[in-house]
Amino acid sequence: MDSDTLPEESPAERRRQRVRTAILDAAERVFSKEGEAGLSIRRLAEEIDYSPAAIYKYFGSKEELLDELKESFFERLMSTVDRAALTTLPFEARVRQCFAKYVETAIARPYHYAAAFASAADPSAGMNGTDCWEDFEKTHKGQAFMIVVGLVREGQEIGVFDTSFDPYVAAKSLWASMHGVALLLIHLPDFPGLLPLPDRRIDTANFLQFHAGLLFRSLCASPVPPVCSGHDE
Amino acid sequence: MDSDTLPEESPAERRRQRVRTAILDAAERVFSKEGEAGLSIRRLAEEIDYSPAAIYKYFGSKEELLDELKESFFERLMSTVDRAALTTLPFEARVRQCFAKYVETAIARPYHYAAAFASAADPSAGMNGTDCWEDFEKTHKGQAFMIVVGLVREGQEIGVFDTSFDPYVAAKSLWASMHGVALLLIHLPDFPGLLPLPDRRIDTANFLQFHAGLLFRSLCASPVPPVCSGHDE
DNA sequence: CTTCAATGTGAACAGTGTTCACTAAATGAA
DNA sequence: TTCATTTAGTGAACACTGTTCACATTGAAG
Numbered sequence: 001m002d003s004d005t006l007p008e009e010s011p012a013e014r015r016r017q018r019v020r021t022a023i024l025d026a027a028e029r030v031f032s033k034e035g036e037a038g039l040s041i042r043r044l045a046e047e048i049d050y051s052p053a054a055i056y057k058y059f060g061s062k063e064e065l066l067d068e069l070k071e072s073f074f075e076r077l078m079s080t081v082d083r084a085a086l087t088t089l090p091f092e093a094r095v096r097q098c099f100a101k102y103v104e105t106a107i108a109r110p111y112h113y114a115a116a117f118a119s120a121a122d123p124s125a126g127m128n129g130t131d132c133w134e135d136f137e138k139t140h141k142g143q144a145f146m147i148v149v150g151l152v153r154e155g156q157e158i159g160v161f162d163t164s165f166d167p168y169v170a171a172k173s174l175w176a177s178m179h180g181v182a183l184l185l186i187h188l189p190d191f192p193g194l195l196p197l198p199d200r201r202i203d204t205a206n207f208l209q210f211h212a213g214l215l216f217r218s219l220c221a222s223p224v225p226p227v228c229s230g231h232d233e
Numbered sequence: 234m235d236s237d238t239l240p241e242e243s244p245a246e247r248r249r250q251r252v253r254t255a256i257l258d259a260a261e262r263v264f265s266k267e268g269e270a271g272l273s274i275r276r277l278a279e280e281i282d283y284s285p286a287a288i289y290k291y292f293g294s295k296e297e298l299l300d301e302l303k304e305s306f307f308e309r310l311m312s313t314v315d316r317a318a319l320t321t322l323p324f325e326a327r328v329r330q331c332f333a334k335y336v337e338t339a340i341a342r343p344y345h346y347a348a349a350f351a352s353a354a355d356p357s358a359g360m361n362g363t364d365c366w367e368d369f370e371k372t373h374k375g376q377a378f379m380i381v382v383g384l385v386r387e388g389q390e391i392g393v394f395d396t397s398f399d400p401y402v403a404a405k406s407l408w409a410s411m412h413g414v415a416l417l418l419i420h421l422p423d424f425p426g427l428l429p430l431p432d433r434r435i436d437t438a439n440f441l442q443f444h445a446g447l448l449f450r451s452l453c454a455s456p457v458p459p460v461c462s463g464h465d466e
Numbered sequence: 467c468t469t470c471a472a473t474g475t476g477a478a479c480a481g482t483g484t485t486c487a488c489t490a491a492a493t494g495a496a
Numbered sequence: 497t498t499c500a501t502t503t504a505g506t507g508a509a510c511a512c513t514g515t516t517c518a519c520a521t522t523g524a525a526g
Contacts, residue, residue, distance in 0.1 A: 012523065016473090041514060051475050053516080062514065114351065117420045136423070169435055173414070173444045180413020181406070187350045190369070202402055211406045218451030245492070249504085274483060284506050286485080295483065473522070482513060493502075 020058045022048050024068065031069055035111035039066075070119065073112040074140040077105050078147075085147050091158055092216060095151055099178060099212040106182035114186055117179070148175055155219060162221040174215055181211050253291045255281050257301065264302055268344035272299075303352065306345040307373040310338050311380075318380050324391055325449060328384055332411060332445040339415040347419055350412070381408055388452065395454040407448055414444050 026047040030039050041062055045052040059065040084097040106113040136142040148171040155161030161170075185204060202210070259280045263272050274295055278285040292298040317330040339346040369375040381404040388394030394403075418437060435443070 012472090019473095040512085042512085052514085053476080054474050056515070057473060117416065118347065118351070119420070141421070166435070169440065169443055170447075172417075172440065173447050176414040176417045176444065177410040178413065179417055180411065180415075181409040183350065183416060184405075184409045184412055187352070188374070202399070207402065207405065210402055211409065214403075214406050214451040218447045222455060245503090252504090273481085275481085285483085286507080287505050289484070290504060467526100469524105469526080471522105471524090473520105475518105475520075477517090477519105479516080480514095483511095485510080486508090487506105488508105489504105489506075491502105491504075494500085496497100496499080 016058075019048070019050070023055060023058055023065070027065055027069055031066075031111055032109055036066070036115060066115070067119070070112060070116040071140065073109060074116050074144075077102065077113075078140045078144045080105050081144060082147055085151060091155060091160060095155070095216060096209070096212045098147070098151065099215070100208060102178050103182045103185070103208055107185050110186040113182060117183075145171060145175060152219065160221065161219045165219065170219060174219075177211070177215050181208070249291075252281070252283070256288060256291055256298070260298055260302055264299075264344055265342060269299070269348060299348070300352070303345060303349040304373065306342060307349050307377075310335065310346075311373045311377045313338050314377060315380055318384060324388060324393060328388070328449060329442075329445045331380070331384065332448070333441060335411050336415045336418070336441055340418050343419040346415060350416075378404060378408060385452065393454060394452045398452065403452060407452075410444070410448050414441070 023044065026044055027039060030043065030047070039062075041055055042052045045055055055065075059068075080101050081098050084101045085094065087094050087097060089097060137146070149167050152161060152165070152167040152170045152174070156163045156165070156167065256277065259277055260272060263276065263280070272295075274288055275285045278288055288298075292301075313334050314331050317334045318327065320327050320330060322330060370379070382400050385394060385398070385400040385403045385407070389396045389398070389400065
């Protein structure tokens with residue numbers, strides 16, 4: 001149907017692609033700065049000197065347009081973390097890099113990150129849960145998840161991580177913690193830097209270091225009081 | 234001005250309180266089921282057989298009304314965790330109870346929990362960061378945070394937690410992880426239960442157990458490879 | 467040149483939060 | 497009681513929003 005990144009298909013198809021990306025660029029610009037609140041079809045149309053109705057020749061709905069923004073953001077996020085995961089750094093440094101890059105890119109575009117996850121908040125969407133894993137694996141979210149799974153596996157093979165953990169469950173737990181710290185920094189940007197005693201401040205970067213250290217430590221193989229692993233086999 | 238929970242002030246003030254809570258009840262009912270998307274002033278007015286404009290005699294704006302919903306939810310959440318924290322259970326069980334109760338009540342009202350944090354997502358709200366701690370401490374969020382700080386402190390005094398951690402920073406890290414797992418379960422309710430091999434499933438309750446175990450373990454005092462604590466003193 | 471599909475438009479529809487002049491009722495004071 | 501003043505509640509309107517639709521205009525294909 002639509003062949004992306006294919007410079008052939010040239011004659012008038014290019015103009016369409018040009019205005020399409022013009023719309024997306026304007027949307028990206030506005031959304032980055034003001035979030036979904038400031039992004040209206042009419043304003044978008046005005047920004048690219050078109051009629052509001054014109055946008056519907058390129059996107060079926062506002063939600064469709066927004067989904068494309070979120071998807072492309074998540075792709076950037078994923079590839080950033082992936083790049084960090086493929087470094088030749090020693091293991092722990094590599095894990096910390098992934099963590100740092102993830103949170104870094106997340107809070108660099110707070111609206112994108114928050115919206116990327118807040119899409120399917122509908123509790124009425126009851127899933128049977130049998131066959132959606134294959135779908136999930138192809139998603140960018142799924143690929144990002146697999147990166148974390150891979151890191152956990154590597155840590156276990158190296159011998160620094162506890163091998164009694166299921167890599168998938170541990171990765172999910174890890175991701176939840178990254179997710180949480182990213183969203184906390186996004187939604188409560190005031191309090192993270194603050195401690196009750198003003199001389200014991202800690203800035204965001206140091207807090208991220210600390211948090212990453214805690215997560216890494218939690219997976220380490222060691223004679224710590226054993227944690228009930230939670231998955232019966 | 235307005236004396237809450239004071240049965241005096243009786244004559245016609247009661248009627249006002251009655252319709253006010255009627256509005257709030259209807260809002261709570263709708264918001265719990267359909268979130269902010271389904272909650273419109275007109276629908277709310279229709280539900281309580283009043284004119285849309287009437288609502289503005291009781292609430293300055295829709296956002297004000299929503300803030301009250303979120304606040305009262307957060308109060309419930311806080312008191313629930315607080316109750317769990319004051320149990321006579323042994324320490325680890327008590328920590329796990331707090332964690333479980335927190336996530337449990339969060340995902341029981343997904344719209345409330347998500348909205349309670351997504352309020353101040355505005356990155357343009359630049360804080361100087363000097364004096365907002367005192368304000369934060371009075372908030373329900375701040376009180377909830379202090380509960381976690383108290384637990385960390387207790388663990389350190391008991392001797393099961395590493396004393397090199399700053400309780401505030403550790404509590405923040407802990408909270409971020411709880412926050413993350415709660416939001417992950419809310420926003421991606423399909424994938425948490427799934428593992429690639431269908432015979433290695435793990436349900437939500439077990440995953441929460443596992444996650445709590447990981448967090449607890451991460452704070453335990455032990456000869457684990459030391460984590461750079463991040464705050465220089 | 468003539469079809470024909472695609473592109474772009476203005477006007478409209480249904481919905482939203484919010485305001486405002488206005489009525490009607492309840493309250494307090496004389 | 498009567499008068500005055502505050503209050504509760506209303507319908508109509510304003511300024512928005514996303515979206516649709518009949519219509520004009522353009523560009524390419526046969």
